[in-house]
Amino acid sequence: MQLDERKVKILQAIIRNYLETGEPVGSRTISKYTDLNLSSATIRNEMADLEEMGYILQPHTSAGRIPSDKGYRLYVDAIMEEKNKEVEDLKELLLEKEDKMDHLLKQVAKVLAVNTNYATMISTPNYRRNKLKFIQLTRVDHDNLLAVIVVEGNVIKNNILQVASNLDDETLLKLNILLNTHLNGLSIEEINLGMIAVIKQQAGSYSTIVGEVIEAVGEAIKADEDLEIYTSGTNNIFKYPELADHQKASELINAFEEKRMLTELVRDNLADDGNTGIQVYIGDETPIQSMKDCSIVTATYELDEGMRGTIGIIGPKRMDYDKVVNTLRTLQGQLEELYKKKQ
Amino acid sequence: MQLDERKVKILQAIIRNYLETGEPVGSRTISKYTDLNLSSATIRNEMADLEEMGYILQPHTSAGRIPSDKGYRLYVDAIMEEKNKEVEDLKELLLEKEDKMDHLLKQVAKVLAVNTNYATMISTPNYRRNKLKFIQLTRVDHDNLLAVIVVEGNVIKNNILQVASNLDDETLLKLNILLNTHLNGLSIEEINLGMIAVIKQQAGSYSTIVGEVIEAVGEAIKADEDLEIYTSGTNNIFKYPELADHQKASELINAFEEKRMLTELVRDNLADDGNTGIQVYIGDETPIQSMKDCSIVTATYELDEGMRGTIGIIGPKRMDYDKVVNTLRTLQGQLEELYKKKQ
DNA sequence: TGTTAGCACTCATCCGGTCGGAGTGCTAAT
DNA sequence: ATTAGCACTCCGACCGGATGAGTGCTAACA
Numbered sequence: 001m002q003l004d005e006r007k008v009k010i011l012q013a014i015i016r017n018y019l020e021t022g023e024p025v026g027s028r029t030i031s032k033y034t035d036l037n038l039s040s041a042t043i044r045n046e047m048a049d050l051e052e053m054g055y056i057l058q059p060h061t062s063a064g065r066i067p068s069d070k071g072y073r074l075y076v077d078a079i080m081e082e083k084n085k086e087v088e089d090l091k092e093l094l095l096e097k098e099d100k101m102d103h104l105l106k107q108v109a110k111v112l113a114v115n116t117n118y119a120t121m122i123s124t125p126n127y128r129r130n131k132l133k134f135i136q137l138t139r140v141d142h143d144n145l146l147a148v149i150v151v152e153g154n155v156i157k158n159n160i161l162q163v164a165s166n167l168d169d170e171t172l173l174k175l176n177i178l179l180n181t182h183l184n185g186l187s188i189e190e191i192n193l194g195m196i197a198v199i200k201q202q203a204g205s206y207s208t209i210v211g212e213v214i215e216a217v218g219e220a221i222k223a224d225e226d227l228e229i230y231t232s233g234t235n236n237i238f239k240y241p242e243l244a245d246h247q248k249a250s251e252l253i254n255a256f257e258e259k260r261m262l263t264e265l266v267r268d269n270l271a272d273d274g275n276t277g278i279q280v281y282i283g284d285e286t287p288i289q290s291m292k293d294c295s296i297v298t299a300t301y302e303l304d305e306g307m308r309g310t311i312g313i314i315g316p317k318r319m320d321y322d323k324v325v326n327t328l329r330t331l332q333g334q335l336e337e338l339y340k341k342k343q
Numbered sequence: 344m345q346l347d348e349r350k351v352k353i354l355q356a357i358i359r360n361y362l363e364t365g366e367p368v369g370s371r372t373i374s375k376y377t378d379l380n381l382s383s384a385t386i387r388n389e390m391a392d393l394e395e396m397g398y399i400l401q402p403h404t405s406a407g408r409i410p411s412d413k414g415y416r417l418y419v420d421a422i423m424e425e426k427n428k429e430v431e432d433l434k435e436l437l438l439e440k441e442d443k444m445d446h447l448l449k450q451v452a453k454v455l456a457v458n459t460n461y462a463t464m465i466s467t468p469n470y471r472r473n474k475l476k477f478i479q480l481t482r483v484d485h486d487n488l489l490a491v492i493v494v495e496g497n498v499i500k501n502n503i504l505q506v507a508s509n510l511d512d513e514t515l516l517k518l519n520i521l522l523n524t525h526l527n528g529l530s531i532e533e534i535n536l537g538m539i540a541v542i543k544q545q546a547g548s549y550s551t552i553v554g555e556v557i558e559a560v561g562e563a564i565k566a567d568e569d570l571e572i573y574t575s576g577t578n579n580i581f582k583y584p585e586l587a588d589h590q591k592a593s594e595l596i597n598a599f600e601e602k603r604m605l606t607e608l609v610r611d612n613l614a615d616d617g618n619t620g621i622q623v624y625i626g627d628e629t630p631i632q633s634m635k636d637c638s639i640v641t642a643t644y645e646l647d648e649g650m651r652g653t654i655g656i657i658g659p660k661r662m663d664y665d666k667v668v669n670t671l672r673t674l675q676g677q678l679e680e681l682y683k684k685k686q
Numbered sequence: 687t688g689t690t691a692g693c694a695c696t697c698a699t700c701c702g703g704t705c706g707g708a709g710t711g712c713t714a715a716t
Numbered sequence: 717a718t719t720a721g722c723a724c725t726c727c728g729a730c731c732g733g734a735t736g737a738g739t740g741c742t743a744a745c746a
Contacts, residue, residue, distance in 0.1 A: 026738050039690050044739065062696045062738050136481055140493055148491050148501070150483055156501040158491070234600055238593040250581040253596060257577055369709050382719050387710065405709050405725045689745080696739075704731080709724105716719075 001053055008079060009034060010046050011055055015067045015075050019318045022241065024064030069283040069317070072295070076280050076321050104338075106230045108311070112331065113233025116324060118315035119256065123266045124228045125301070125309035131187045132217060135179045137172055145172075147213050159216040163209055171206065178202055179213060188218065227266060229259045240316040243293060251290040252314075261288045266310040269298055278325055278332075283317055295319045299328035301335045344396055351422060352379060353389050354398055358410045358418050362661045365584065367407030412626040412660070415638070419623050419664050447681075449573045451654070455674065456576025459667060461658035462599065466609045467571045468644070468652035474530045475560060478522045480515055480552075488515075490556050502559040506552055514549065521545055522556060531561065570609060572602045583659040586636060594633040595657075604631045609653040612641055621668055621675075626660050638662045642671040644678045 013034045017025045027043040047065055050056045055071040058064075067075070105122050112120040133150040140146045140160065145167075149157040182199050183191065196214055200207040234256045237243045243252065255261050265287055269279065281287070281296040288296070291314060298312040311331060313324050356377045360368045370386040381389075390408055393399045398414040401407075410418070448465050455463040476493040483489045483503065488510075492500040525542050526534065539557055543550040577599045580586045586595065598604050608630055612622065624630070624639040631639070634657060641655040654674060656667050 024738090028738080040738090041690055041692090041740095042688085045689090048740080058739090060697065061740095063698080064738065133483060134481075136479070136491075138477075138479055138491070140476065146491070146493060146499065148479075148481070148489070150489060154483065154487065154503050156489065156503075158499040158501065160499075232600065235593045235596040238589050244589055246581050246587055249592065250578045253578040257575065367709090371709080383709090384711095384719055384721090385717085388718090391711080401710090403726065404711095406727075407709065687746100691742105691744080693742090694740095696737105698735105698737090700735080701733090702731105705729090706727105707729105708727090710726100711722105711724085713721090713723105714719100715721100716717105 001049055003053065006036065007046055007050055009036060010043060011050055011067075011071060012075065012079050014047075014050075014056060014065055015071060015079075015318075018066055019320055022316075022318060024059055024066050026064035029064070067318070069285070072282045072317060072321075073285075076282070076325075080322055080325070102228070102230075105309075106232070108331070108335070109230045109232035112311070112313065112327070113236060116313060116315070116320075116327060117233075117236050117239060118313045118319065118324070119231065119233045119236050119252075121229055121231045121256070121262055121310075121312045121314070123230075123263075123309045123311075125303050125307045126227055126270060131185055132183050134184055135176070135213065135217065137176050137179070137213065139167070139169075139172060145209065147216055149217055157216065157219070159213075161209060161212050161216075167206070167209075175203065175206060175210065179210065183214075183217065191218065227263055229262050229266065231256045231259070231262070236315070240318075242318075243316055248290075248293060252294070255288060255290045261290070262312070264288075265296070265298070265312065269300055269310045270308055278328055280321065280325070293317065295321075297321070297324045297328060299332050301332045303336060344392055346396065349379065350389055350393055352377060353386060354393055354410075354414060355418065355422050357390075357393075357399060357408055358414060358422075358661075361409055362663055365659075365661055367402055367409050369407035372407070410661075412628070415625045415660060415664075416628075419625070419668075423665055423668070445571070445573075448652075449575070451674070451678070452573045452575035455654070455656065455670070456579060459656060459658070459663075459670060460576075460579050460582060461656045461662065461667070462574065462576045462579050462595075464572055464574045464599070464605055464653075464655045464657070466573075466606075466652045466654075468646050468650045469570055469613060474528055475526050477527055478519070478556065478560065480519050480522070480556065482510070482512070482515060488552065490559055492560055500559065500562070502556075504552060504555050504559075510549070510552075518546060518549060518553065522553065526557075526560065534561065570606055572605050572609065574599045574602070574605070579658070583661075585661075586659055591633075591636060595637070598631060598633045604633070605655070607631075608639070608641070608655065612643055612653045613651055621671055623664065623668070636660065638664075640664070640667045640671060642675050644675050646679060 010030060013030050014025050017029060017033060027040040027047060030043045030047075031038060031040040047056065050071075051058065051065065054068055055074060056065040057068045059066060101124065105124060109120045109122045112122075131152045133152055133154075135150075136148040138146045138148070143162055143164070145161040145163050147159040147161055149159070151157070178199060182195065191214070196211075199214070200210055203210040234253055237249060237252055243249065268287060277300065279298045279300075281298075283295065284292050286292060286294065286296050293316070294314050295317050296312055296314050297319070298310050300308055300310055302308045311328060313319075313328065315324070353373060356373050357368050360372060360376060370383040370390060373386045373390075374381060374383040390399065393414075394401065394408065397411055398417060399408040400411045402409060444467065448467060452463045452465045455465075474495045476495055478493075479491045481489045481491070486505055486507065488504040488506050490502040490504060492502070494500070521542060525538065534557070539554075542557070543553055546553040577596055580592060580595055586592065611630060620643070622641045622643075624641075626638065627635050629635060629637065629639050636659070637657050638660045639655055639657050640662070641653050643651055643653055645651045654671060656662075656671065658667070
């Protein structure tokens with residue numbers, strides 16, 4: 001069977017209508033809804049075809065039709081029109097002075113949730129492949145040393161190390177110089193075991209301390225574990241009856257709280273190096289089992305070379321894809337712009 | 344009317360039973376449940392009295408009785424027996440190497456949630472009245488300065504400051520000495536405007552930088568805004584039908600996500616200086632509007648002089664008060680112990 | 687040949703009535 | 717003071733009919 005233009009129009013009408021109401025939509029509704037001027041009977045015939053082709057389905061006989069995952073997919077890929085809605089208020093909200101990254105991100109998640117009425121998440125940008133800028137060891141008190149590690153992008157890590165107390169200021173200075181001359185400007189791939197051995201050897205009796213510092217450096221640069229995720233608007237799921245029953249709601253909320261799953265989603269997203277775009281997962285396509293009745297739209301934002309994070313919107317399958325995709329696209333741009341301004 | 348021993352026993356039986364089942368409990372049940380050997384008729388009479396006195400109530404005529412808030416209150420205050428249950432597994436779980444405070448706290452919240460089947464929250468300890476340990480200014484690159492601020496308890500703050508580039512190493516050293524000699528060991532109350540003026544004057548042309556650093560110090564010590572709250576087990580509320588309807592669940596989840604309310608709860612708790620104990624809020628007693636169908640049990644933990652945080656458990660009014668109170672009490676001790684070991 | 691009106695059919699939902707069970711309050715007997 | 721017994725209340729489950737939305741099919745029409 002052919003998916004001719006009329007079928008597409010009817011499918012589009014069904015989806016649009018279903019997005020609004022959440023109720024199965026019948027032939028009569030479509031007959032009036034579209035500008036095709038077809039009777040409900042004709043629509044019925046077409047709908048039977050569309051169902052056979054797998055784009056729509058009936059919850060039960062004598063109910064209207066609802067879009068299938070395949071239907072949504074077609075809608076997102078081919079039909080959806082790019083609206084250029086005004087999302088300028090987002091910008092204003094974002095520009096409230098937010099100098100700290102985590103506050104900003106929390107704010108973004110929240111604004112996005114309020115704006116879209118879906119649940120949202122945002123990950124901190126990950127700093128994979130970042131380089132060490134410098135290291136500083138300082139004595140804090142008798143047997144504690146503070147290691148401050150600054151990586152590119154001015155991300156700072158602190159680490160308290162316990163040491164034997166026989167460490168005078170001069171030695172400390174030497175260690176500082178030793179570490180900095182060897183390690184500054186290097187990325188995690190460039191710090192190998194051989195180099196570490198050399199440094200340790202030069203550190204002589206302080207090799208243990210140096211070892212600990214280098215380990216901390218490794219953790220600071222790799223920073224993968226630091227992938228923090230903020231969520232907002234979780235309770236929006238209650239606005240969609242199809243997600244709100246106890247079983248599903250509980251699982252969803254758990255997924256949002258645990259964040260483990262979300263982390264994986266983000267990882268997948270970021271692992272795909274070329275991907276700087278917007279990704280739509282519909283129903284079963286989602287990598288998160290407990291969200292298989294949802295759709296997830298993710299956007300990757302890139303603040304700087306290799307410094308990327310993910311924004312995600314999780315809602316019912318009858319999500320307003322147009323709006324969501326456009327909002328995310330705008331937001332992407334704004335985040336990047338904002339970052340440049342801050343620099 | 345008198346609340347004699349028998350009435351208390353019956354009330355206790357009603358509550359115990361209701362805690363288990365969540366269903367209104369009838370006279371016949373109690374008649375068999377207790378070791379009083381009374382017929383259901385007698386129990387009925389007593390129950391009528393208890394109802395008149397306000398300790399129990401009927402959801403509707405010809406239903407069994409459920410405890411009123413007043414009933415729970417009596418139970419918690421007077422009746423509840425202190426069980427010394429084993430909560431040792433908590434300890435084991437906590438001792439998994441968790442060197443970072445925030446990870447530890449998240450872990451605690453989670454363990455507690457899994458253990459009790461209620462929603463839990465924990466606040467970071469607040470450092471009000473903490474003293475500055477030392478300050479360190481370091482050049483990061485041409486026009487960025489890193490200020491590392493360490494306060495007692497080894498809490499570390501970093502701050503990047505933009506500066507004009509004409510700042511040589513010697514000046515930096517002088518500024519470091521200047522700041523440290525004046526400010527080390529001081530609490531926020533002790534740093535006043537007069538002192539700041541003196542330091543700024545001595546800093547000469549670098550007074551702007553010094554000003555910014557001091558401001559950062561202020562924020563680091565005050566740290567009030569840093570009251571972070573971690574929650575866990577939110578989806579446990581779905582285990583209790585009386586909390587699980589859409590309306591309530593949505594409000595509750597919102598409260599957990601927003602955390603604003605929880606913050607206030609914590610503040611109230613911590614503001615009460617003498618309070619190092621366990622607090623039980625039943626139903627309407629709670630300061631959080633959206634939790635008026637819940638009970639909240641909070642415990643204050645004190646890691647160090649003036650370094651206190653709050654743990655909270657939020658569940659249905661038919662909460663297992665015995666278990667919760669005991670678990671919290673044990674946890675309190677363990678957290679404090681753990682902290683001492685780390686020191 | 688594509689479109690449409692009409693009709694019989696299906697199915698979810700709503701509504702009112704019935705019924706059983708759980709639990710009560712009251713009374714009279716112990 | 718306690719208890720057995722009984723009438724009463726009320727909730728919840730179950731049932732059957734009515735309703736209405738929506739379908740598939742067929743026959744007529746342009």
